[in-house]
Amino acid sequence: xxxxxxxxxxxxYNLDRARVxxxxxxxxxxxxxxxxxxxxxxxxxxxxxxxxIDYVGAYHAALIxxxxxxxxxxxxxxxxRVTGLHRHEPAEAPTPTSHPSEEP
Numbered sequence: 001x002x003x004x005x006x007x008x009x010x011x012x013y014n015l016d017r018a019r020v021x022x023x024x025x026x027x028x029x030x031x032x033x034x035x036x037x038x039x040x041x042x043x044x045x046x047x048x049x050x051x052x053i054d055y056v057g058a059y060h061a062a063l064i065x066x067x068x069x070x071x072x073x074x075x076x077x078x079x080x081r082v083t084g085l086h087r088h089e090p091a092e093a094p095t096p097t098s099h100p101s102e103e104p
Contacts, residue, residue: 004048004055021045040066053078061085 007013007020015023027033028041035041040062047058061082064072071086072079079087 001055001059008055017049021049037063037066047082051078051081053081 003024004020007015007023008017025041025045028035028038043062043065044055044058047053047061048055051058053061057076057078060072061079064070064085070084071088073088073090075089077087079085
């Protein structure tokens with residue numbers, strides 16, 4: 001996230017999102033670099049470069065997709081722009097139901 005911030009920062013390198021993707025994805029793809037869910041970053045940068053969503057939001061959206069989930073609990077409306085992702089505000093969160101073994 002820090003590399004993306006520095007490259008995109010208007011006061012530093014001021015690169016557009018597509019250029020940040022072009023520069024960072026090859027580094028992530030280096031065989032000696034160990035990053036969990038490395039293949040997920042193609043999707044992270046696709047979202048980051050094509051939608052008005054920040055890098056951290058793109059990362060979380062891609063991680064949710066990777067996990068096979070579709071729902072996110074957040075006040076951040078930029079998640080509404082991600083196709084297939086359903087954002088719920090915390091006030092809308094379903095109340096957890098008790099497990100049958102926990103009932104009195």
